[in-house]
Amino acid sequence: MTGGQVAALIGGGMAGVHAAEVLRRDGFDGRVLLVSAEQHLPYDRPPLSKALLRGELALADCLLRPPEWYEEQGIEVLLGVSVDALDPGRRTLRLSTGEQVEFDRALLATGARPRWPLGLAPGCGPVFALRTVDDCLAIRSRLRSGASVVVVGGGFVGAELASSAASLGCRVTMLEAADAPFQRVLGRTVGELFGRFYATGGIRLVTGVQVTGTSVGPEGARLTAGDGRFWDADVVVVGVGVVPNTELAVDAGLRVSDGVEVDAYCTTSAPHVFAAGDVANRPDPVLGRRVRIEHWQNAQHQGTAAGRAMLGIREPFDGVPWFWSDQFGLNLQVAGFPDRADRVVVRGRLEGDRFAAFYLAGPTLVAALGVGCAGEVHLSRRLIAARAHVDPQRLTDEHSDLRDALLASDVPTA
Incomplete structure (x- = not known):
């Protein structure tokens, strides 16, 4: 029985909600406390750059769970409250309200915040980042x-926002520091392809740009590059990545590198404290090194795994990352670790609206990208997890079943 115990979930995003759900589903009958610094009930983030931004959905449509669900599940939600201190030894939290909470197990699901490379702060005139629903609504109003x-x-959020803004009749310019969008993640060939998609969608893409200065006035902003070029805008959205919210873990003395370090069971360096989602840095058996994944699917599944680990159910979390992006009328899906590849082979025509790109490290499939090819990407996830060796010629053959590309005798068994 767990009736006298307390499970404290710090963070009101996907990971925290799924941990709460699995705690109740799998028999935890103690107190479940979900603490969120935001004023809104936990919501789904993907619509922020798409349907919610375009005004096609209301916030109520984006909630992860309806308000009554929390009451029905006996989950206590504190909104607009942050955790100021975590003491793993005493197993206590100090809340921004001044209250001290004792816990038996705690989950760090504090997520991440936007990176601000321009010397600007959030809310600086017409300059925004897109991370929260309040960010979304402020941008939408302009x-x-x-x-x-x-x-x-x-990147992906910036591209989705650009697509949404263009569909609303805005004149959109995208500034990218690399030679092509997504170049660091997906490689130059695929990045240049998406650059062409953007042009078709009415986006002006400018690559190789390092923004070095920003001036903000009452009506707009001017961005200046190191070579003297400048761009005036009514709205500026900065989308250059995020920083994991590790301050609470650092102050608590937990092991932190790029995120809060956890083992395969989502446990931090303190045995009764767990972490999941964008803030968690976990070992990956495919890569043989630590990774921090910032995708929706990872937060969902790792939150579930962390909830089970909090119950003492030790099942390693080692899922192959997968995410999707809807932009310019295309559905893009990516699985695995494209940055590990040393070459890319393509099935279909890159110039079309349906193709798959397979990323190989030697003979091993390490990632797949699909446009209009969800089936190929999902099958690839299984091959990536198996560290499968594949036949590149069969991968590129549109008339061959993707499973025929598997070199069964070469699948590592370790």
Whole structure:
């Protein structure tokens, strides 16, 4: 029986909600406390750059669970409250309200915050980052038809926002430091392909840009590059990555590198404290090194795994990462670790709206990207998890079943 115990979940995102759900589902009958610094009930983040930004959904449509679910499950939610201190030895939390909470097990699901490389702070005039629903609503209020929008950073959130803004009639420019969008993650060939998609979607893409200065006025902002070029905008959205929220863990003396370090069971260096989601840095058996994954699917599944670990159910979490992006009428899906590859082979025509790119490290499939090819990506996830050796020629053959590419005798058994 766990009736007298307390499970404290720090963070109101995907990982925290799924941990709470599995705690109740698998028999925890003690107190479940979910502490969120945001004023809103936990919500789904993908619509922030898409349907919610375009005004096609309301916030109520984006909630991870309806309000009554928390009451039905006996989950106590504290909104607009942060945790100021975590003491793993005494097993206590000090809340921003001044209250001290004793816990038996705690989960760090504190997520991440936007990186600000321009010397600006959140809420600086017309300059925004897109991370929260409040960010989304503030940006949406400025996306009138004809408005000039500059997106700094050619990553997935920036691309989705650019696509949404263009669909609302905005004039959109995307500034990317690399030679092509997604180049660091997906490679130059695929990045240049997406650059062409953006042009077709009405986006002005400028690559090789290092923004070195920003001036903000009452009506807009001017961004200046190191070579003297400048861009004026009614709205600027900075999307150059995120920083994990590790301050609480650092102050608590937990082991932290790029994120809060956990083992295969989501346990931190303190045995009764767990971590999951964007903030967690875990060992990956495929890569043979630690990784911190910032995807929706990872937060969902790792939150579930952490909840079970909090119950003493020791099942290693080692899922192959997978995520999707909807932009410019295309559905893009990626599985695995593209940055580990030494070559890329393609099935289909890169110029079309349906193709798959397979990323290989030697003979081993380490990642797959699909546009309109969800089945190929999901099958690839299983091959990546098996560290499968594949036949590149069969991968590229559109008439061959992808499973025929598997060299069964070469699948590592370790």
